[in-house]
Amino acid sequence: MKVWFNQSFSLRNVVARIVRERPEVRLAVSAIDADSPARDVAPEFWQEPGIAAGDYPDWVLATAIEKRVEALVPQRGRAALARMGDRFLDVGIALHVAGDADTLEMLEDKAAFTASLAGDPLLCPTIPVDSAGMFETAVESLAANGVTACVKPAIGIYGAGYWTLNAKGSFDHLADPDARRITPEAYGTVLRQAEAAGKQVSLLVMEHLPGLEASVDIVADQAKVMLAAVRTKLDANRQRIQTRHELIAHAGGLVARFGLHGAVNVQYKQDRHGGWRILEINTRAAGGASYCDEVGVPFSTTWIDVVTGTAQRFDAEIDAEIVAVVRAERRH
Numbered sequence: 001m002k003v004w005f006n007q008s009f010s011l012r013n014v015v016a017r018i019v020r021e022r023p024e025v026r027l028a029v030s031a032i033d034a035d036s037p038a039r040d041v042a043p044e045f046w047q048e049p050g051i052a053a054g055d056y057p058d059w060v061l062a063t064a065i066e067k068r069v070e071a072l073v074p075q076r077g078r079a080a081l082a083r084m085g086d087r088f089l090d091v092g093i094a095l096h097v098a099g100d101a102d103t104l105e106m107l108e109d110k111a112a113f114t115a116s117l118a119g120d121p122l123l124c125p126t127i128p129v130d131s132a133g134m135f136e137t138a139v140e141s142l143a144a145n146g147v148t149a150c151v152k153p154a155i156g157i158y159g160a161g162y163w164t165l166n167a168k169g170s171f172d173h174l175a176d177p178d179a180r181r182i183t184p185e186a187y188g189t190v191l192r193q194a195e196a197a198g199k200q201v202s203l204l205v206m207e208h209l210p211g212l213e214a215s216v217d218i219v220a221d222q223a224k225v226m227l228a229a230v231r232t233k234l235d236a237n238r239q240r241i242q243t244r245h246e247l248i249a250h251a252g253g254l255v256a257r258f259g260l261h262g263a264v265n266v267q268y269k270q271d272r273h274g275g276w277r278i279l280e281i282n283t284r285a286a287g288g289a290s291y292c293d294e295v296g297v298p299f300s301t302t303w304i305d306v307v308t309g310t311a312q313r314f315d316a317e318i319d320a321e322i323v324a325v326v327r328a329e330r331r332h
Contacts, residue, residue, distance in 0.1 A: 001025060001026065001070045001071060001307075001308050002026040002027075002028060002067075002068060002069050002070045002071070003025055003026070003027055003028070003069070003070065003071045003072075003073060003304065003307055003308070004028045004029070004030065004064060004067065004069040004071070004072050004073070005027070005028070005029050005030075005038075005073050005074075005075060006029075006030050006048070006060060006072070006073075006074050006075055006076055006077075007030065007031060007032070007048070007074070007075045007076030007077075010037075010287035011029075011038060011075070011285065011290075012036075012037040012038045012040070012041060013290035013293070013300075014285060014289065014290050014293075014299070014300045014303070015027060015029055015038050015041050015042055016041040017290065017293050017300035017301065018300050018301065018303075018304045019041060019042070019043060021300075021301050022301055022304050022305075022308075025304055025308060026043065026044070027042060027043055027044070027304075028042065028043070028044040028045070028046070028067065028069065029042035029044070029045050030045065030046050030047070030048050030063075031045075031047065031048060032047065032048045032050065033047075034047045044067075046067075053077070053080070056076070056077045056080065057077060057080045057081050057083075057084055060072070060074070060077065060081060061084065061087060061088060061091075061093075064088070064091075064093050065091055065093070069093055070092070070093060070094065071093065071094040071095075071096060071307050071308070072088065072093055072094070072095050072096065073096045073262065073307060074095075074096075074097060075284055078097050078098065078104050078283060078284070079101045079104040079105045079108070080101070081095060081097060082095070082097045082099070082100055082101040082104055083101040085097075094307075096261065096262050096306075096307050097261070097262070097283070098260050098261055098262050098263075098264050098283035098284070099258055099259055099260050099261065099283060100259075103258050103259065103260075104283055107258070107280075107281050107282075107283055108155055108283075109154055109155055110152070110153075110154045110155065110156075110204055110280060111128040111154040111202065111204060113280065113281065114126045114128070114204065115128075117278070120278070122250060122268070122275075122276055122277055122278045123277070123278060124206050124207050124209065124269075124271070124277035124278065124279070125142065125145075125147070125206060125207045126204050126205070126206040126207075127141065127142075127204070127205045127206070128154065128202070128203070128204055129201075129203050129204070129205055130200070130201055130202055130203070131191070131195065131201075132188050132191035132192045132195055135151070135184075135187070135188055135191055135203065135205060136184070136188050138205035139165060139184045139205060142205065142206075142207060147207045147208070147272075148164065148165065148166045148207070148208040148210075149164075149165045149184070149205055149206065149207065149208060150162065150163060150164045150165060150205075150206055150207070150208040150209075151163050151165060151187065151203055151204065151205050151206075152203065152204055152206075153202065153203060153204075154202040154203060154204055155202070162180055163180050163181065163182045163187060164179075164180055164181050164182075164208050165181075165182060165183065165184045165187060165208070166181055166208065167181040167182050167183045167186070168183075169183065170183055170185070170186045173186065207271065207277075209269035209270060209271050209272075209277055209279075210270075210271075210272055211269060211270025211271060211272070211274060212232055212233065212234070212269070212270050213232070213233045213267070213268070213269045213270075214230050214231065214232045214233070214245075214247060214267070214268045214269070214276070215230070215231045215233075215265055215266070215267050215268075215286050215288065216228060216229070216230050216231075216245075216247050216248060216251040216265065216266040216267075216268070217229050217230075217231060217263075217265055217285070217286060217288075217289045217292055217299055218251060218252070218255055218260075218263070218264050218265070218266065219262065219263055219299060219302045219303045219306060219311070220255050220260050220261055220262065220264065220306075221261065221306045221311055222259075222261050223255055223256050223258075223259045223260060223261065224256075225252045225255055225256075225313075226302055226306060226311050226312070226313045226314065227297065227298070227299060227302045227313070227314040228243065228248045228251065228252060229241055229242065229243050229292045229297045229299070229318065230242050230243075230245040230247050230248060231286075231288055231291060231292070233324075234321070237323055237324055238321055238322070238323055238324065239288065239291060239321065239322055239324045240319075240320070240321050241291060241292055241295050241297060241318060241319075241320050241321075241322060242318065242319045243297060243314075243315075243316065243317055243318045243319075244317055244319070246276070247266075247268055247276060250266075250276075250278070251266040254266060254281060258281070260281075260283070261306075262303065262306060262307075263284065263285035263289065263299075263303045264281060264282065264283055264284070264285075265281070265282040265284070265285065265286035265289065266278065266280075266281050266282075267279040267280050267281075267282070285299075285303070288324060291322050291324055294322055295318055295320040295322055296316070296318055296320070297314065297316075297318050298314060302314055
């Protein structure tokens with residue numbers, strides 16, 4: 001079977017593992033960057049042209065037909081491709097996306113996702129805001145309960161736009177911008193300036209979670225969990241990977257509830273009392289998912305086995321630590 005991963009981003013190690021352990025799968029990878037790290041390990045690689053988002057799904061379909069692809073596992077444009085799933089089916093190409101288009105779009109919108117989890121005990125106190133006045137009211141509401149607040153865009157990835165609202169002075173965020181700390185007053189001032197300029201904002205004000213961060217890497221086959229492992233980030237370099245963890249039941253319940261498929265990642269963080277709170281569901285593999293493979297949890301091969309229809313459920317007990325060193329090579 002020929003399988004295409006488009007826009008693989010940080011999947012170099014996953015691709016390398018699949019090529020090594022499933023050589024019968026004809027794997028193709030594409031990326032906008034001609035020097036993508038995946039190029040060094042993919043049996044077939046091509047560079048994607050710069051295409052407007054609206055034209056991208058049709059280009060993907062035409063390219064899949066041209067390249068004689070039998071299964072597409074999209075990493076970019078997932079919702080738009082899901083909306084034209086019937087067109088892929090009509091030409092005999094299996095489309096492996098995590099859910100239907102509406103579900104994918106809802107999970108991308110953190111405000112909508114938060115609303116969908118109303119009443120969930122692991123939901124972090126979160127207040128959607130779209131104005132400076134609403135922002136200030138939300139921060140005051142959390143502060144009244146003794147909670148430090150943070151703010152992030154309702155739609156975004158890789159932590160872009162996140163700020164903790166606990167700087168001691170207005171200069172703190174300039175002195176150390178990497179700390180992502182700012183005063184509520186300074187942030188509110190910027191919001192008012194944005195409003196005056198006619199800019200629309202969609203933000204979430206939520207409780208700042210100071211504890212450990214955990215990612216639940218899951219491979220599902222039509223909402224059935226085939227593999228799940230929790231990666232707890234112990235520090236900047238070390239992660240603990242466990243296949244027996246309290247978060248797996250909660251994350252698996254979300255997979256069933258939203259009917260998710262393929263590689264997904266559910267992120268959690270501990271609050272100031274040590275309780276776990278859910279942050280988001282990513283409908284793609286996390287960049288660190290390949291660390292599971294390193295300690296005996298076969299994430300990559302289970303994922304490709306779901307695509308090829310040969311997956312077996314993995315249920316072994318693993319508890320290991322790993323030094324999370326990025327393994328990536330580039331062409332020069």
